[in-house]
Amino acid sequence: MKTTLKFSICLLAMTTFLFSCKEEEPIEPKQVEAETEVSFIFKQKYNGSEVLTSDLATTQYTNEKGNIHTISKLQYLVSNITLHRTDGSEVDLGGYNFVDIDKPLTRFYTPGVRVPEGKYSGISMTFGFDEEDNRDGAYTDLNAVSWSWPMMIGGGYHFLKFEGMFQDNTGSMKGFAYHNGTASKMENGSRVHEANHFRVRLWDYNGGFEVKSGERLNIDIDMNIEEWFKNPVLWDLNQYHMMLMPNYTAQKMMNKNGKSVFALGTIAPEL
């Protein structure tokens, strides 16, 4: 009897303690940050003028080296867009977007991640896929558009397909296929592969931009196609036009030139 009473008092004290503990717990309101959608519009330009589906295989362009060429295909992939806040923090949007100049709707991309309100100074993105994401056959939509990069030269996916015709040194028209992906080379009798993606950093030199809830912000990202042929490597299509995928030197040259290909365009809320 005595033991039972003692136990009951003990239990009562414990219960009271537990309850009082719970009552004293401060009730913190859940912080819900105002957030909204941000959309990206990929625009392709050549020396300042926009390249549209109607230009394919018809309009002639001249690169820095003086090669006259057309564009018959332009497809590329960007992934892991990050928005940089003025306080130094980052909002990683993940995902990827495949742009095909022949399918105008692919120019528009709205990531599934909502973006917190605030001031931002710029964006960054990966051209192609990094090692973690560049997995063979992992993306059904990309498999459906012949986007795989051959296993023999590293596997994964293409980052870029840029094709057309050019006038060669003898004056005759020849095809070119400027394809970018994993770099690979022969070393001691076997092929070794090297990741060849790069990070593009685009700062807004107009003082940054603001994300406000209740309005969708559109960010234009321009691809200046002529830059694939210069800065820092002056590209001559006579020398490099075909069989570039297994060509290590060509792949590294593309990687170097690619870093100046993109620029931030207009940033404005959707009306």
Ligand SMILES: [Cu+2]
């Ligand atoms: Cu290819």
